[in-house]
Amino acid sequence: SQKIEQNSEALNIQEGKTATLTCNYTNYSPAYLQWYRQDPGRGPVFLLLIRENEKEKRKERLKVTFDTTLKQSLFHITASQPADSATYLCALGGDFGNEKLTFGTGTRLTIIP
Amino acid sequence: EAGVVQSPRYKIIEKKQPVAFWCNPISGHNTLYWYLQNLGQGPELLIRYENEEAVDDSQLPKDRFSAERLKGVDSTLKIQPAELGDSAVYLCASSSQTGSSEAFFGQGTRLTVV
Numbered sequence: 001s002q003k004i005e006q007n008s009e010a011l012n013i014q015e016g017k018t019a020t021l022t023c024n025y026t027n028y029s030p031a032y033l034q035w036y037r038q039d040p041g042r043g044p045v046f047l048l049l050i051r052e053n054e055k056e057k058r059k060e061r062l063k064v065t066f067d068t069t070l071k072q073s074l075f076h077i078t079a080s081q082p083a084d085s086a087t088y089l090c091a092l093g094g095d096f097g098n099e100k101l102t103f104g105t106g107t108r109l110t111i112i113p
Numbered sequence: 114e115a116g117v118v119q120s121p122r123y124k125i126i127e128k129k130q131p132v133a134f135w136c137n138p139i140s141g142h143n144t145l146y147w148y149l150q151n152l153g154q155g156p157e158l159l160i161r162y163e164n165e166e167a168v169d170d171s172q173l174p175k176d177r178f179s180a181e182r183l184k185g186v187d188s189t190l191k192i193q194p195a196e197l198g199d200s201a202v203y204l205c206a207s208s209s210q211t212g213s214s215e216a217f218f219g220q221g222t223r224l225t226v227v
Contacts, residue, residue, distance in 0.1 A: 009153070034215065043117070043204050043218030044156065089155050100169055101146070101216060103155030 002027045004104040006090060012110045013080050021075040021107045023090035028102075031094025033066055033073050038087045038106065048075075052094075080111045115139070119205050119219035127227055131193035134222045138186070138207030145182060146216060147190050148204040156204055162188065195226045 007022035023033070032051045036044035050057045050066045050073070057064045063076040077084050087106045093099060118137040126132050138145050143164050148156035159178065161169040164185035173180065177196070182188040192199055202223050206216040 004155075041220070043206070043220050044216075045218070046215035049215065091155075098169075100158055100161065102158070103148075105153070105155045 002102075004028070004090065004092060004102060006088075006104040006107045008107055009105075010108045010110065012112055015080060015082060015111050015113050017080055019077040019080045019084065019109055019111070021088050021090075021109065023073040023075070023104055025071050025092060028071070028092050028095050030092035032092075033064075034091045034093065034101070035062075035064055035073075035075050036089045036091060036103075038089060044089055044103075047088075077109075082111045082113050085110045117205055117207055117217050117219035119203075119222055121222055122220065123223050123225075125225045125227060126195055128197055129194040131191065132195050132224060133189055133191045134203050134205075134224075136188045136190070136205030136219060138188070138205070139209075139217055142207035142209050142217070143185070144208045144210060144214075145188050146204075146206040146208075147180060147188070148206065150202045150204055150221070152201075159190070159203075192224075195224075197226050200224055200226045 003026040005024045013019040034049045035047045038044040048064045050064045052068055061078045065074045087108045089103050089106045091101045091103045093101045120135050145162040147159040150156045160173045160180050162182045165182050180190045202221040204221045206218045208214045208216045
């Protein structure tokens with residue numbers, strides 16, 4: 001069966017360190033992968049998109065990698081700040097031409113001052 | 114530019130009652146999604162529209178859920194009758210085109226069925 005797993009429900013990181021979140025998928029062949037941030041009581045907000053033919057994407061302190069062999073994406077936040085505390089969701093799209101966007105369960109990240 | 118607008122923000126109803134949620138997407142966005150999100154889970158797609166056509170409603174429980182997108186703009190999601198297990202956040206999102214473009218989400222409607 002198809003599955004999208006994000007490494008852990010919750011992750012605590014010391015301020016200033018790099019936070020690394022993992023998204024693993026099974027029985028998907030996505031054309032692209034997106035990362036979203038969700039704060040309590042709010043809808044998800046788009047952060048980054050990476051396509052299957054791209055290895056890495058960067059945006060300010062954010063970096064995403066996409067390994068279609070390992071079926072894994074890593075999401076890094078460098079020089080983390082307490083304001084980065086939120087739930088982060090990965091989403092797969094373009095699976096065998098299907099444009100449905102399927103989300104993982106999310107990782108709740110807390111940056112400790 | 115206004116974002117995706119959803120109403121109501123919160124809704125409490127008794128089981129077996131009907132309920133409707135409304136969504137106004139970003140102007141010009143052809144693709145509209147309705148997602149359901151349970152506590153601690155990621156959003157799950159209920160239905161996706163391209164303009165006024167429902168192109169993916171495979172996850173919509175059609176015995177009690179219905180949706181429409183008249184004129185390819187605003188959309189309404191209805192549940193009739195509501196069950197206790199329908200308590201969740203219902204999110205609407207829109208994007209400028211299908212396929213890899215980012216989805217813009219509304220704040221959601223938190224439904225509580227008692």
